[in-house]
Amino acid sequence: MNKDLNKVRTMADFAEKGESPEVLFWVGCAGSFDDRYKRVTKAFVKILNHLNIQFAVLGTEESCTGDPARRAGNEFLFQMQAMNNIQILNSYHIKKIVTACPHCFNIIKNEYPELGGNYEVLHHSVFIQQLIDDGKLKPSDNNAFKGVKITYHDSCYLGRANNIYQAPRRLLESLDADLVEMKRCRTKGLCCGAGGAQMFKEPEKGKKDINIERTEEALETGAKTIASACPFCMTMLTDGVKNKEKEEEIKVLDLAEIIAKAENL
Amino acid sequence: MFVLQIILFFIVIGTTGYFLIRRIRRIRSNIRLGRKIDRKDHPSKRWKNVLLVAFGQKKMFKKPIPALLHIMIYIGFLVINIEVLEFILDGLTGSHRIIGQWLQGIGAFEFYHILMNTFEFLAILVILSCLFFLIRRNVLKVQRFTGEEMTSWPKxxxxxxxIFEIILMIAILKMNGADQVLQSRNVEGYPETGSLFFSKTLFFGFYSKYQTDFVVVVERVAWWFHILGIFGFAIYITYSKHLHIVLAFFNTYFAKLEPAGKMDNMPEVTNEVKMMLGIANETPQEQPTEIPRLGAKDINDLHWKNIMDAYTCTECGRCTSECPANLTGKKLSPRKIMMDVRDRAEEIGESLRRGGKGFEDGKSLLGDFISKEEILACTSCNACVEACPVLIDPLSIILQIRRYMAMEESSSPQSWNSMFSNIETNFAPWKFAPSDRFNWSKE
Structure with a gap:
């Protein structure tokens, strides 16, 4: 049986057929529009299909969560976005959401409830780790990352913001990868420089860009693969690696891409 | 002489109480300049924070060496306060070592002996720790004690x-040393304490060379010096960064319990947005007569916990040393934000008490104390919040000021304004057509 690993159904499609998915995959703006992050979206879709998980996306009904607007101070715009999204999610009776973006994850999980949106929200790192724990996903002993030195960059919105430090690491350990930590990690992990809507403006005057500082720490570990779990971190670290002219030898990969590659998807 | 001492002590303790209570009231009213916010839910979780973070100093141990030195001073402070209680009782009744005499009376003399030796041991640890801390500040020049905001007064x-703590501890040891000389000479009014190791080693030999009259004076002077020092120090700390020794307990109790990533909602905006979208408000709220300012420009726009945070800050700089913006040379320093909030709260509070202009003084927190450049440099990464040993939240203040800049002043940077209009028209922060959002599935 040759199943289509790239198959994606929208929520509208499910609703039309009177079906409901196990989980809604919230793709996010970066996952929908950013060329690099679209590859992460597709990798995650492959994992979901590979494991026969019934999932849906909102497609064109999805809209920015409002995170950058809120972090930049524009509460009106954030709440407009949030209310519209909540109306759509509630109209489909969504219960469970998974997303590959820590910013979407944080805001839907922590900030939508006050505006009437109550869902079980998971970041894809936790979602995948649960699949591994449940024995549904069993990385092979000879996967492409076995023994490969990988360093994991903590996303602030997963780590300090939501205390998720273990899931991404356990996921990499399940591949038998050689996980090496940067000088600053976990609760002390250094931001990539893009949070708080910095992604959408030039940095303030300073002596160095934050992503360069962080990239240097990642390079110091000697790992050739930098694992990230956030679209903004991905952009910042990829730029940092390019700045150091190391893009040929150092790869910045999302956890979903690493799992998909390990599973030969 | 005896009666005079009691009278004098009453005057001293009364004056101290007066100044202390007045100052506490002022700080409390300054904290209350902030908006209301409910921080009384889940009391058991809050007590847990007090026990672990304030009493247990859990977060200090991220840096083991200062944590160890700090905990010695902290335990010294807590335990030696039992002796201060004896000092006060003695002062009020004109007795000497009233607890000691009472313990002796019930046959627990040895307990007092051990207690006094413990106090002295802790006093020595406090002196050593303070010396190490002085060396770290002035000789080793630990980097986090420097910075733009660390001007002459904070330093x-x-x-x-x-220095104060060292002198106070030396006074205790001198007093005990002289006391033991007097005990050895069977001078009346100096009950037996048993041999006290540190004071005996350090001061007994020295004072035993002098005549009894002089040693009595030394003992009395040291006693008065210590108790006056304690009272003076108590008043001093209310004007100092050292206030954390009290406020840390309150501050950890009232700390935010939700995930650090969660921003406070603005219900006043929710109401308006619901009206704009035509969503019925299930819980109709009374329309406030005066529309509050959106976001924070000054102290009264912040909530009271932000101001309590500022009074709790002991300027250790752990926040600033972890801040990615500060590390890469940007102007932002979370510690400075806290110090600015406290300075402004003091300034406004003082002005209001004197019938001055208060908030109408033509100044504001944003602009005169904190610059936009600082506020714009923040990545909201929560490193400062995580680093603080007493659960101070500088990020909350920064984000409230950003709200003022975006919604009241419309002074956000141009690129943010573009991002806003992209979200408004394209429902994404970048300029992509919303109809293209699902194209990735076909590529």
Whole structure:
């Protein structure tokens, strides 16, 4: 049986057929529009299909969560976005959401409830780790990352913001990868420089860009693969690696891409 | 002489109480300049924070060496306060070592002996720790004690506290040393304490060379010096960064319990947005007569916990040393934000008490104390919040000021305004057509 690993159904499609998915995959703006992050979206879709998980996306009904607007101070715009999204999610009776973006994850999980949106929200790192724990996903002993030195960059919105430090690491350990930590990690992990809507403006005057500082720490570990779990971190670290002219030898990969590659998807 | 001492003590303790209570009331009213916010839910979780973070100093141990030195001073402070209780009782009744005499009376003399020796041991540890801290500040020049906001007063304040503590501890040891000389000479009014190791080693030999009259004076002077020092120090700390020794307990109790990533909602905006979208408000709220300012420009726009945070800050700089913006040379320093909030709260509070202009003084927190450049440099990464040993939240203040800049002043940077209009028209922060959002599935 040759199943289509790239198959994606929208929520509208499910609703039309009177079906409901196990989980809604919230793709996010970066996952929908950013060329690099679209590859992460597709990798995650492959994992979901590979494991026969019934999932849906909102497609064109999805809209920015409002995170950058809120972090930049524009509460009106954030709440407009949030209310519209909540109306759509509630109209489909969504219960469970998974997303590959820590910013979407944080805001839907922590900030939508006050505006009437109550869902079980998971970041894809936790979602995948649960699949591994449940024995549904069993990385092979000879996967492409076995023994490969990988360093994991903590996303602030997963780590300090939501205390998720273990899931991404356990996921990499399940591949038998050689996980090496940067000088600053976990609760002390250094931001990539893009949070708080910095992604959408030039940095303030300073002596160095934050992503360069962080990239240097990642390079110091000697790992050739930098694992990230956030679209903004991905952009910042990829730029940092390019700045150091190391893009040929150092790869910045999302956890979903690493799992998909390990599973030969 | 005896009666005179009691009278004098009453005057001293009364005056101290007066100044202390007045100052506490002022700080409390300054904290209350902030908006209301409910921080009384889940009391058991809050007590847990007090026990672990304030009493247990859990977060200090991220840096083991200062944590160890700090905990010695902290335990010294807590335990030696039992002796201060005896000092006060003695002062009020004109007795000497009233607890000691009472313990002797019930046959627990040895307990007092051990207690006194413990106090002295802790006093020595406090002196050593303070010396190490002075060296770290002034000789090793630990980097986090420097920075733009660490001007002459904060630096002097840090050193004065340490010197003060050393002198107070020496006074205890001198007093006990002289006391033991008097005991050995069977002078009346100096009940047996048993041999006290540190004071005996350090001061007994020295004072035993002098005549009894002189040693009595030394003992009395040291006693008065210590108790006056304690009272003076108590008043001093209310004007100093050292206030954390009290406020840390309150501050950890009232700390935010939700995930650090969660921003406070603005219900006043929710109401308006619901009206705009035509969503019925299930819980109709009374329309406030005066529309509050959106976001924070000054102290009264912040909530009271932000101001309590500022009074709790002991300027250790752990926040700033972890801040990615500060590390890469940007102007932002979370510690400075906290110090600015406290300075502005003091300034406004003082002005209001004197019938001055208060908030109408033509100044504001944003602009005169904190610059936009600082506020714009924040990545909201929560490193400062995580680093603080007493659960101070500088990020909350920064984000509230951003709200003022975006919604009241419309002074956000141009690129943010573009991002806003992209979200408004394209429902994404970048300029992509919303109809293209699902194209990735076909590529």
């Amino acid at each position: 002097l304040d840090g050193n004065l506290i340490l």
